[in-house]
Amino acid sequence: MNKKTISGRETGKSNSINNIEKPENNTLITAEGLYLYYDNNEEAALKNISMKIEKQKVTAFIGPSGCGKSSLLRCFNRMNELSSTCRLEGKIHIQDQDIYDPEVNIAELRRNVGMVFQKPNPFPKSIYENVAYGLRIQGEKDKDKINQIVKSSLKAAALWGEVKDRLNSTAINLSGGQQQRLVIARAIAVQPQVILLDEPASALDPISTLKIEELIHELKKQYTIVIVTHNMQQAARVSDYAAFLYLGKLVEFGKTNDIFTKPRKKMTEDYITGRYG
Amino acid sequence: MYKKTNTDSVREEVRQYFKEGDYGIAIFAACLGISLALVGAVMLLILVKGFAHFMPNDLHSYEVRLSGSETTLKIAGEVAARERITHQVLIESGYTPAVKKDLYERILLKNGNRELGRDYRWILVDDILAKEQDPDLTLIERYSYGNFYGTPQSIKPINPATEELSISYEEGEGGEDADRGEWQAKLKSVLRYNKKIRKEMAKLQSKKIDKINYRLEKIRLETNRLKIRKEATAEKLQELEAKRTELYAMAQEAEEQLVLLDDQLNQHELHMLTADGTAVAINFSQIVRLYQSNQLGFGGRSKVYLARLAEFVSGKPRESNTEGGVFPAILGTVMMVLLMTIFVMPLGVITAFYLYIYAKQSFITRAIRIAVNNLAGVPSIVYGMFGLGFFVYTIGGSLDQLFYPEALPTPTFGSGGILWASLTLALLTLPVVIVSTEEGLTRIPRHLPEGSMALGATRFETLWRISLPIVSPSIMTGMILAIARATGEVAPLMLVGVVKLAPSLPLDGNFPFLHLDRKFMHLGFHIYDVGFQSPNVEAARPLIYATAALLLLVVLMLNSIAIIIRNRLRESYKNLS
Structure with missing residues (x-):
């Protein structure tokens, strides 16, 4: 595979990765022997994690607070590097591309691996400008193209009907659930391959949560989704695969159905049935 | 059950009063009241004393x-x-x-x-x-x-050869009214005529004579430059000489026009009698305005008031600053503050961004931050000394050596000027801008820049498109504080370019219009100069208040503009969680 598809702005086509031929197997992301240290003297936040994440499936990370699920998620788009003392060992490949290769263009990687945070974080701009943000960063000037992508992204995020009449009003005044769907639309607008969801519904009311879950079902037809959640029922409802992490270790990883109905490890069973965590 | 305890003794009541802390509210309110009263008293005193001065009094x-x-x-x-x-x-x-x-x-x-x-x-x-x-x-x-102060006698033509008759103020007891009408008409016509001539003279001065002088000075400098660079060929010198001769001729012509106009001013005298009976003749060219305030009603006095106020705000100073206007000082103050703002804002904001976003948070950055905070407490005269030593002598001196050797020994940038003054004040207000910008940056929720980076924006793109707009109200707060401090600062300016009377404004019609090397006048310094350095303290005193009131208004105006801009910006980001 051509390295430049991820690493190169020099290719000029930022979305080229979507157009290339798909490999035979269905694995998109591979992690091998991951160790993550936030501070040199500290204990590793992630210990020896290896997993394969399948294309166009929803993979859920579950586990008690502080077990490293968010840290693992943030490894996939290198968001951990925002804190300067962070250090990673091991390898992560997305479609055979080592994303920790020094030659990788981080901005390009993050465009390919979108992320939605726990707290809705729309920018203090208009709804339209929020969705168009990624495109403007890429230097897109074609107004018609931006209009069309904004519209399709908002539709894909099931928000178009609610905001189509007030695209130019500020995004800050939307409700929490709307804000979160706006943020998803913003992530979709740059046409990533993977969407990382970091507890996307934990700050929302039940109805908004339901809408987000429905959205995830829709989105997985086109995107590979990795979701971190505290909510067991949610993990069971939305995901195809589930990974249970505990104290930075991957305890069990498999089909969601298997994990929830016949977990192989006692620890997993205890957690799922609510005996601790 | 939850009823207030029925207080049966005074003691219990007092105890309850202190327990509920109501006395605290009284103290807070009293403190607020005292502060407001003090500020209000200062403003009131200055405004009333300052603006009442222009109202004509009873004589x-x-x-x-x-x-x-x-x-x-x-x-x-x-x-x-x-x-x-x-x-x-x-x-x-x-x-x-x-x-x-x-x-x-x-x-x-x-x-x-x-x-x-x-x-x-x-x-x-x-x-x-x-x-x-x-x-x-x-x-x-x-x-x-x-x-x-005196009573008028007559208006007489100065040149006795003219046929014109003198007009007397009071001709006998009987025909007073008729004569007064003629008197008034004459007085008005002479004053109006003189006003017109004065306007023409001022126009001639600014449109012609000043320009000619400016160009003559340029030619002198050009000649010197050629000589210094040893490029002075006879041909070039001749060319310059020709230009000079031409300008001299123009200057002479203008000068003659000026003399002619001046003669027209000197056509009439007003003969007056002082209270003790001394007769004095006053040339009409000397008269700014005259009025009999005892005869003026409210309308008439208001007219005089407005005329005097207008002269104060838009005129040039006279009589070693004890009379006339303070326009050059207003212009100098406003321009100096604007230049200061232009210098300090980018520098302060970029420094704050670097300190907060790019610099590694370590002992050194913490030390720098503390140092910056402490810089705000350095006495301003110290900045003045630095400005004089560094900007004026070192940089200005070197600039003169390099670029303006033809003017030496007269310094161009090597002596105080509006550029060095505004740079010195920019240095003085820099900490304020840095601190408030950094404070704004710390208030940006972390998930916003993260959201931007997660979309593939680089750190700089995030800074430019997300952080900068959000932090803009804080930047404006820094600007407001900087302007307020800079407008009121006088001590450092005395070392780096303020003067009691500037011969020319830093902004005028001669190319390049903005003259950064020029010395300037400043309202704050004007107060000091008029109040304490004036040869006629009694005459100057009312002007101190008027100038102070004007300085307050300038600060108020500059700050209001900044506050309006800030509130607009704030409106955009008010619901930011």
């Missing part, structure tokens, strides 16, 4: 007994101040009052007529034998020698 003529003698003095003028003093003080000042009392009241009479003697006099109220509000008393504001 009185007095008959006054002179100290220790039976002779009396007739004197006219307006009351400038009033005070009570003790017998002791009076004796010590060398004055023997006629009657012995504990307390004496005395007035400060502004009696003008400086060419005849003192223009201010303290008079004991007990010494006043007679006081009259004569409607004919006239106040003449003059271009030199200050005010004149």
Whole structure:
């Protein structure tokens, strides 16, 4: 595979990765022997994690607070590097591309691996400008193209009907659930391959949560989704695969159905049935 | 059950009162009240004293007994101040009052007529034998020698050869009204004519003579430059010489025009009589305006008030700054502050961004931050010294050596000027801008820049598109504080370019319009200069208040603009969680 598809702005086509031929197997992301240290003297936040994440499936990370699920998620788009003392060992490949290769263009990687945070974080701009943000960063000037992508992204995020009449009003005044769907639309607008969801519904009311879950079902037809959640029922409802992490270790990883109905490890069973965590 | 306990004793009531902390509220309210009262009193005093000065007062003529003698003095003028003093003080000042009392009241009479003697006099109220509000008393504001108080006699042509007759103010008892009409008409026509001529002269001065002088100076410098660079060929010199001759001719022509115009000003004299009967002839070219305030109603006085106020705001100073206007000082202040803002804002904001976003948070960055905070507390005169030593002598001196050797030994940038003054103040206000920008940056929720980076924006793109707009209200707060501090600062300016009387404005019609090397006037310095360095303290005192009021208004205006902009920006980001 051509390295430049991820690493190169020099290719000029930022979305080229979507157009290339798909490999035979269905694995998109591979992690091998991951160790993550936030501070040199500290204990590793992630210990020896290896997993394969399948294309166009929803993979859920579950586990008690502080077990490293968010840290693992943030490894996939290198968001951990925002804190300067962070250090990673091991390898992560997305479609055979080592994303920790020094030659990788981080901005390009993050465009390919979108992320939605726990707290809705729309920018203090208009709804339209929020969705168009990624495109403007890429230097897109074609107004018609931006209009069309904004519209399709908002539709894909099931928000178009609610905001189509007030695209130019500020995004800050939307409700929490709307804000979160706006943020998803913003992530979709740059046409990533993977969407990382970091507890996307934990700050929302039940109805908004339901809408987000429905959205995830829709989105997985086109995107590979990795979701971190505290909510067991949610993990069971939305995901195809589930990974249970505990104290930075991957305890069990498999089909969601298997994990929830016949977990192989006692620890997993205890957690799922609510005996601790 | 939850009913308030029924207080059956006073003691219990008092205990309850203190328990609920109501006395605290009273103290808070009292503190707020005191602060507001102090600020209000300052503003009120300055505004009232400053702006009341321009209102024409009643004029009185007095008959006054002179100290220790039976002779009396007739004197006219307006009351400038009033005070009570003790017998002791009076004796010590060398004055023997006629009657012995504990307390004496005395007035400060502004009696003008400086060419005849003192223009201010303290008079004991007990010494006043007679006081009259004569409607004919006239106040003449003059271009030199200050005010004149007296009664008009006649308007006479200066050149006796003209056929024109003199017009007398009062011709006998009978035909007063008719004559007064003629008098008024003549007075008005002469004054109006002189005003027109003055306007023409000012136009000639600014549009022609100043320009010619500016170009002559340029040619002189050009010649010097050629000589220094040893490029002075005879041909080039000749060319310059030709230009110079041409300009000289133009200058001479303009000068002649000016003299002609000046002659037209000197056509009439106003003959006046002072209160003690001395006849004085005043050339109309000396008269700024004249009025008989005792005859003026509210409307008439308001007209005079507005005219005097307008002169103060838009005119140039006269009589070593004790009269005339302060326009050059207003312009100097505003321009200096604007230049300072242009220098300090980018520098401060970029520094803050670097410190907060890019610099590694370590012992050194913490030390720098503390140092920046402490810089705000350095006395401003220290900045003035730095500005003089570094900007003026080192940088300015080097600039002169490099780029303006032809003007030496006259310094161009090597002496104080508006550029160095605004740079010095920019340095002085830099900490304020850095601190408030950084404070704004710390308030940005972390998930916003993260969201931007997660979309593939680089750190700089995030800074430019997300952080900068969000932090803009804080930046504006920094700007407001910087402007407020810079406008009020005087001490450092005295070292780096402020003067009591600048010959030319830093902004004028000669290319390149903005003259950064020029010295300038400043309202704050003007207050100091007029108030404490003036040869005529009594005359200058009201102007201190007026100038201070104006300085307050300038600060208020500059700050209001910044606050309006900030509030607009804030509106956009108010719901940011």
